[in-house]
Amino acid sequence: MIVHYGYKDGSGEYFISVDTDKCNGCGDCVEACPANVLEMTTMMIDLEDKLVAAVTEEHRNKIKYSCAPCKPEETPPCVSACKQAAITHTWKPQ
Numbered sequence: 001m002i003v004h005y006g007y008k009d010g011s012g013e014y015f016i017s018v019d020t021d022k023c024n025g026c027g028d029c030v031e032a033c034p035a036n037v038l039e040m041t042t043m044m045i046d047l048e049d050k051l052v053a054a055v056t057e058e059h060r061n062k063i064k065y066s067c068a069p070c071k072p073e074e075t076p077p078c079v080s081a082c083k084q085a086a087i088t089h090t091w092k093p094q
Ligand code: SF4
Pocket: 018, 022, 023, 024, 025, 026, 027, 028, 029, 030, 052, 053, 081, 082, 083, 084, 085, 086, 087
């Protein structure tokens, strides 16, 4: 299951997406994020509790601003840190 955190509005598209099937709960992305945007959380996946990466409640509605320090990079630290290719970043200002 791919969980999208973020939004699309008149100014563009801003999402962090986590593939909960690929995520192994290692926490490397959380450690790599310079802005404390990510956390580990427990989700019910296929009827079992699983530890996966997520965007904190606080940052979900302001990804455009929270992730701004990473904006110029094609591959932000969270994406680089993930050996499972489970996290992606969509940044499309218009
Ligand atoms: S680095 Fe990848 S596998 Fe590890 S917690 Fe983050 S998204 Fe999941």
